[in-house]
Amino acid sequence: MEETQRPCKRVVDSQTEQTYLMRPNYLNCYGNLFGGQLMGWIDEIASIVAMRHCEADITTAAIDNLNFKEGATVNDVVVLRGKITYVGRTSMEVRVDTYVESRHGIRKVINRAYVVMVAVDEHHHPIPVPGLIVESENDRAEWEGGEKRYQLRKQRRREGF
DSSP, X not given: OXXXXXXXXXXGGTOEEEEEEOOGGGBOTTSSBOHHXXXXXHHHHHHHHHHHHHSSEEEEEXXXXXXXXXXXXXXXXXXXXXXXXXXXXXXXXXXXXXXXXXXXXXXXXXEEEEEEEEEEOTTSOBOOOOOEEOOSHHHHHHHHHHHHHHHHHHHHHHTTO
């Protein structure tokens, strides 16, 4: 099968933000946001970002660097922001930051995750993704970090993890 070159895209082309009002059904027995609920939201927003970037179906390949810094409680506003940080041939790394937003619009980071998504065809085989146009110093730093995380993931696979 011949691969076709896909036009590169900018980080902002697929950037996504979702907001949730914390309700009791999102809480664990301690009254904080249930980690599994947040992981589901992270996977969902990462999927949307990746689908926007590659314009194809995707599958989650890995979630790493999932750090819970603080909790969120009932009536908090929780905001998730996702953006592409690095792309390979068929994979995309998506950074998802989760915030609690005050009534004054001030956001405090409560979680950061990096999610690896793979573009797939109708038979669930990996397909090429568009390249990423790195426009800012921040984008460049994320790209360089993404390269390092990619190498670490490869090393872990070689070690059987």
